[in-house]
Amino acid sequence: MGHSLRSSTLVPRGFVVYNTAIDDGVMLIAIRPASTASLCPVCGTSSERIHSRYQRRLADLPLVGKPVRLVIDARRFHCDAVLCGRRIFTERFDGDVLAPSSR
Numbered sequence: 304m305g306h307s308l309r310s311s312t313l314v315p316r317g318f319v320v321y322n323t324a325i326d327d328g329v330m331l332i333a334i335r336p337a338s339t340a341s342l343c344p345v346c347g348t349s350s351e352r353i354h355s356r357y358q359r360r361l362a363d364l365p366l367v368g369k370p371v372r373l374v375i376d377a378r379r380f381h382c383d384a385v386l387c388g389r390r391i392f393t394e395r396f397d398g399d400v401l402a403p404s405s406r
């Protein structure tokens with residue numbers, strides 16, 4: 304049951320594809336981080352306790368002959384560090400991954 308889509312070349316390092324679809328001529332590629340944990344930006348503690356999920360849509364990417372849209376399944380985590388003031392934090396990604404949306 305292998306997909307014939309050659310989407311792997313579009314996927315940022317550290318992410319895995321978990322779904323693909325064609326929607327109105329646009330190829331949707333849903334990706335999520337390969338890691339199960341994320342670091343709290345305040346205290347640096349690693350957490351695997353997911354609080355919630357949300358989707359971040361990246362700008363459409365140019366691909367020969369077809370529009371492609373990357374959708375990231377991003378997560379919010381609980382920080383369990385007792386002395387940390389941040390109870391919930393949003394997963395961060397490398398700047399180049401989300402670069403198209405930041406100017």
Ligand SMILES: [Zn+2]
Nearest residue numbers: 343346382387
């Ligand atoms: Zn923390």
